[in-house]
Amino acid sequence: MLSEQAEEILEALWIQTEEQGAKPLDLGASRDEPAVEELVNLGFIRRDLGHIHLLEKGKSHAAGCVRRHRLAERLLVDVFDIKKRIIDEVSCKFEHLLHKGLEDNVCTLLGHPKSCPHGKSIPPGKCCSLKKDKRLLKIIAPLSELRAKDRGQISYLQAKDKTQMHKLIAIGALPGVSITLMQRFPSCVFKIGQSQFAVDKELASAIYVRLTR
Numbered sequence: 001m002l003s004e005q006a007e008e009i010l011e012a013l014w015i016q017t018e019e020q021g022a023k024p025l026d027l028g029a030s031r032d033e034p035a036v037e038e039l040v041n042l043g044f045i046r047r048d049l050g051h052i053h054l055l056e057k058g059k060s061h062a063a064g065c066v067r068r069h070r071l072a073e074r075l076l077v078d079v080f081d082i083k084k085r086i087i088d089e090v091s092c093k094f095e096h097l098l099h100k101g102l103e104d105n106v107c108t109l110l111g112h113p114k115s116c117p118h119g120k121s122i123p124p125g126k127c128c129s130l131k132k133d134k135r136l137l138k139i140i141a142p143l144s145e146l147r148a149k150d151r152g153q154i155s156y157l158q159a160k161d162k163t164q165m166h167k168l169i170a171i172g173a174l175p176g177v178s179i180t181l182m183q184r185f186p187s188c189v190f191k192i193g194q195s196q197f198a199v200d201k202e203l204a205s206a207i208y209v210r211l212t213r
Contacts, residue, residue, distance in 0.1 A: 023051070026050065071095075071107055111141040143190060150180070151178070153178055154208070
């Protein structure tokens with residue numbers, strides 16, 4: 001198992017190279033840090049005069065570190081109701097408890113979210129391609145996957161574009177709002193407050209609900 005410091009270095013490298021397209025991470029004062037040596041010995045990174053580079057062998061491990069961090073953020077905000085202003089500090093500690101394999105259980109419970117509370121993409125896991133697996137009860141799920149009479153609070157919206165987001169906002173489907181699914185077919189009919197709305201499956205799939213049943 002990697003040390004926490006080694007995981008944090010892999011996270012930083014993955015974000016810089018895969019998301020930001022930035023230059024290799026500057027070593028600075030951490031050149032002789034044990035965590036750097038740990039990653040070099042594993043063949044995950046290469047160290048040169050003043051920088052470290054993420055190698056192909058370390059990419060999947062790095063993506064796993066980012067995945068656990070962002071799933072931890074999603075879990076803390078959506079399930080434990082931790083405020084966004086402090087989740088960075090808490091999630092950094094919590095992510096290290098999500099050992100490889102356990103994060104797939106968390107991902108399933110959360111309905112396979114695609115982004116963290118900050119809007120950054122969550123690298124998918126094997127569980128995301130096996131969404132029909134019903135072994136775990138989901139705490140958070142798309143409205144389109146609920147059963148009639150299921151109810152809860154809207155946790156977050158995962159709209160595919162601005163048009164879809166505007167439609168959701170127009171009907172009052174906002175995070176924190178109570179919602180009840182009335183029927184799934186032929187369209188998804190749900191209730192917010194005293195009003196009922198009917199939407200297609202695609203739009204219903206953008207509404208993620210924290211179930212209270």
